[in-house]
Amino acid sequence: MDDLMPVLVCGMLFIGLPWVILHYITKWKQAPRITEEDEKLLDEMQMLARRLEDRVMTVxxxxxxxxxxxxxxxSTTQSPYLSDRESERPLDRPLDRRN
Known part of the structure; x- marks a missing residue:
């Protein structure tokens, strides 16, 4: 049994661990990505949500x-969901995604 233990450890280290890592890398690469159309839709929905929130705050x-x-x-002074920088951004301009 003592002679078998180093073989099992080496097998798990050099075969099992790389297999698990490569398996999840493959799954990650096969995952669906967001398209430009989806990104535009999200920007439109975010602008709509901001306008609706502004209307509710006005009411x-x-x-x-x-x-x-x-x-x-x-809060009647500022939205609790926006940081100071985002609350100063005009509502008709989409977010800058390069941050």
């Missing part, structure tokens, strides 16, 4: 001004 500000007891669901 919340109007309601808060009319009814002081009303508590808004979102």
């Amino acid at each position: 919340e500000r109007i309601i808060a001004a009319d009814n002081p007891d009303w508590k808004p669901g979102l």
Whole structure:
């Protein structure tokens, strides 16, 4: 049994480990990629979501001004989902994907 252990360890190290690594590299390369059409659709959906969020925030500000007891669901000053840099970006321009 003691003579068999180094053979098993070497077999696992030099055959098993590379096989697992190459198997998952192959799976990763076969995975579907996002197309330019899909990326454009995502940009359009993101712009729509930002415009809708802006509208909701505007309605919340109007309601808060009319009814002081009303508590808004979102922040009326800035979206909780956007960083400072993204919130300053105009809504009609898609995100820069090079970051």
